[in-house]
Amino acid sequence: QKEVEQNSGPLSVPEGAIASLNCTYSDRGSQSFFWYRQYSGKSPELIMFIYSNGDKEDGRFTAQLNKASQYVSLLIRDSQPSDSATYLCAASGVVTGGGNKLTFGTGTQLKVEL
C-alpha cells in the first residue's frame, strides 16, 4: 500500500508565528511532492512542489524534502488568518502508459488565531 501520511490536526498557531506541517511517504519510488491548500468547500490549489532534497522557498512558504527519511514538510512564515485551511501533501508516482498520478495524505487542518 503506497501511502502518504499526515497528522490531521488541527494545528493552531498564533498570527505571525511559523506553522510547520509534516508529511511522510512510504513509496521510495515517489518522484515529486506537492503541497496543496484547500479551503472548506473549495477544490485544492497548489502552493508548492519539490523534487530535490533540501529546501525550496517561495515567499512565506518553504518546502523541505528529505528522501532518505521519506519526509516532506511545509513551513509557513508570518502566518495569517487567511492561511487557515487544510493542507494536503501529495506524492507523485508513475502510472501505466506514462504520466504521473498523485497520492494524497489525509491533510492537516491549520488554524491561525488572532
Place this chain on the structure above:
Amino acid sequence: SAVISQKPSRDICQRGTSLTIQCQVDSQVTMMFWYRQQPGQSLTLIATANQGSEATYESGFVIDKFPISRPNLTFSTLTVSNMSPEDSSIYLCSVVTGSSGYTFGSGTRLTVV
C-alpha cells in the same frame, strides 16, 4: 496553468440513478485524472483517462460503476452509475499543467438521497 471548467457544481440525486460530470480544459492535455473526496477525507484517485484508450481504474473502482469518456484532448466525463448514499462525495477532475503542476477543477458536490 490550465483552466478547467467542471459541471455541474453540485447536484442532489435519487438513489439508483446516474449522474454525468463534465470537465472541459482550455488546452490540450494527454491525461486527465478523476478523484473523489468523501466527507472529511482526502482525495482518492478513481481513474486516469487517456484520449483514445480505455481509462485505467484504481483498486476499488470499476468501469461499470464509474464509466469514463475521453473523446478528445480537452474534454472528459465521469458517470457515477446506480448511485447509493455512499457515493455522496465531491468529485474532481485534474490535469497536469506546466512542468509539474496539477490543476483541479472546481469540483462537483454530489448528494445521493
